[in-house]
Amino acid sequence: MPLxxxxxxxxxxxxxxRSLAECNNPAHCPTCEEPAKKCLHHRCCCLVRCD
Ligand SMILES: [Zn+2]
Structure with missing residues (x-):
């Protein structure tokens, strides 16, 4: 599962x-619980783009 x-x-x-199926779902900040935006890159070497 990619990070x-x-x-x-x-x-x-x-x-x-996040699983690939969930990668477009909005995340919530663990600190303030506000919706957070996904950065354009992610740290795994997976070649699948989710944007
Ligand atoms: Zn926050």
């Missing part, structure tokens, strides 16, 4: 494991 990087406007970047 995706998300960015909260208030709290900064955090990582979350």
């Amino acid at each position: 995706y990087e998300f960015r909260c406007d208030d709290c900064g970047v955090f990582d979350e494991w």
Whole structure:
């Protein structure tokens, strides 16, 4: 399962494991629980783009 990087406007970047089926679902910041945007890149070497 790839590790995706998300960015909260208030709290900064955090990582979350996501399956490919869930990669387009919005993440929620673990600190303030606001919706966070997925960064354009992720840290795994998977070639599948989810954007
Ligand atoms: Zn936050």
